[in-house]
Amino acid sequence: MDFYAEDANIFEGFNSDTSDNRQKVYIETYGCQMNVNDSEVIASILTTNGYAITSNIHDADVILINTCSIRENAEVRVFGRIDLFGQIKKNKPSVLIGVLGCMAERLKKQLLEQKKVVDVVVGPDAYRELPILLRAAEEGQKGVNVLLSREETYADISPVRLDKNGVSAFVSIMRGCNNMCSYCVVPYTRGAERSRDPKSIVREVEELVKDGYREVTLLGQNVNSYRWEESKGMIKHFVNFSDLLEMVALINPSLRVRFSTSHPKDLTNDVLYTMAMYENICNHIHLPVQSGSSRILKLMNRKYTREDYLARISAIREIIPDCAISTDIITGFCTETELDHDMTLSLMQEVGFDFAYMFKYSERPNTKAARLLSDDVPEEVKTRRLTEIIELQGKLSEQSKRNDIGKSYEVLIEGVSKKSQDEFYGRTTHNKVVVFPKGNHKIGEFVFVEILDCTPATLIGKIVNE
Ligand code: SAH
Ligand code: SF4
Ligand code: F3S
Secondary structure: OOOOOOOOEEOOOOOOOOOOOOEEEEEEEOOOHHHHHHHHHHHHHHHHOOEEEOOOHHHOOEEEEEEOOOOHHHHHHHHHHHHHHHHHHHHOOOOEEEEEEHHHHHHOOHHHHHOOOOOEEEOOOOHHHHHHHHHHHHOOOOEEEOOOOOOOOOOOOOOOOOOOOOOEEEEEOEEOOOOOOOOOOHHHHHOOOEEOOHHHHHHHHHHHHHOOOOEEEEEOOOHHHOEEEEEEOOEEEEEEHHHHHHHHHOOOOOOEEEEEOOOOOOOOHHHHHHHHHOOOEOOEEEOOOEOOOHHHHHHOOOOOOHHHHHHHHHHHHHHOOOOEEEEEEEEOOOOOOHHHHHHHHHHHHHHOOOEEEEEEOOOOOOOHHHHHOOOOOOHHHHHHHHHHHHHHHHHHHHHHHHOOOOOEEEEEEEEEOOOOOOEEEEEOOOOOEEEEEOOOOOOOOEEEEEEEEEOOOOEEEEEEOO
């Protein structure tokens, strides 16, 4: 996924009319893109139930925090925020505080005991209940709903979009995860994998196009195992991920299509052929490897070896010659030796990842690794290995950007650069951020940009063929 728990996402307020007497809700979001998209669903449920959204926490009648459990740090940060909300509540006792998302699911009613200021705890499959739970909390009745579902996909809910530029949107195509990687909490916090009806996905994307959106990112923990089954009379009809990708790509040839995350064990050639066939499907695959050592991969229950992973990389290079590849890496997993670590470094070098998210292993309670393996790599060794991995990736990312200098790419203008009012930012098909002078263009347009230079994080360019 594109960013992780350490950044918060705040909903911009809309309809902040002061004569408005609706209750105002402030939503803060941590974690992956799926959580961001869930907050959009939550905003939709609440606004259709008479609430207004605010980006000003001090103006809020209800403060919601949509949380992540993926690493301990993510949870520590959220606990800090809850304490801060407690301070606000001291000055304004009528404020309701709700904890949503993966921590709500993991900690359940323990959260109410641990943090007295919390009024409601709602898990990822129970957001439809949020208005009822909030009304009960107003009457002084604290509430918890953390039931996981085998069916809930929120298919009929049109998310209220967080992206105020109206250019790029997330579309969840499935929920949950069945993979049971030994280190991971997601199968416990998000429940079993279920796919969303392709008709509702296509409908949502068509609506987005009508509203002027130019890019969609199809989201799931493992999009390659998307599967929808429908019986028409005696005939069974299947839609797999490559079928879905094609259906979405065909909606509009100028709509950019991205997806995340792919699992190496499930990324099939038919998906790669579909990507190669449609110009509007971006040439970028996020393919988390986690480790370069087959022994560690086995302990992680990833179900592929180093060689299998490298074979998928070769297939990508062959079928889509110009495809960016990014990854996730966990360092310091249980029993990891220097040799295992060196294998991760050598795999990184061999693939030449364009980008990577890199993490120290963080033991999560009740996962298979926590129950059966010992978290035996000392903290300072984890830190040193992480530093080495980050350093190497820094070089690879720079190399990847340097290779773009002198080339021109089609870029979707997504917004005004944070550093300069006179510049826009956007991304290339490879998901690399480019900044360039505005010219006479507008947000939401596609332009050709020649890459002139780069910094460690961004490409720098100028618009060509005006
Ligand atoms: N479903 C996606 C990723 C979900 S979590 C996938 O399978 O690729 C995002 C990333 O967080 C993972 O890819 C992994 O690198 C990291 N991660 C997950 N659990 C972790 C843990 N216990 N400690 C450290 N990193 C972890
Ligand atoms: Fe976690 Fe593995 Fe599922 Fe990804 S595929 S969410 S890492 S269990
Ligand atoms: Fe975090 Fe839950 Fe996403 S644990 S990474 S918010 S699925």
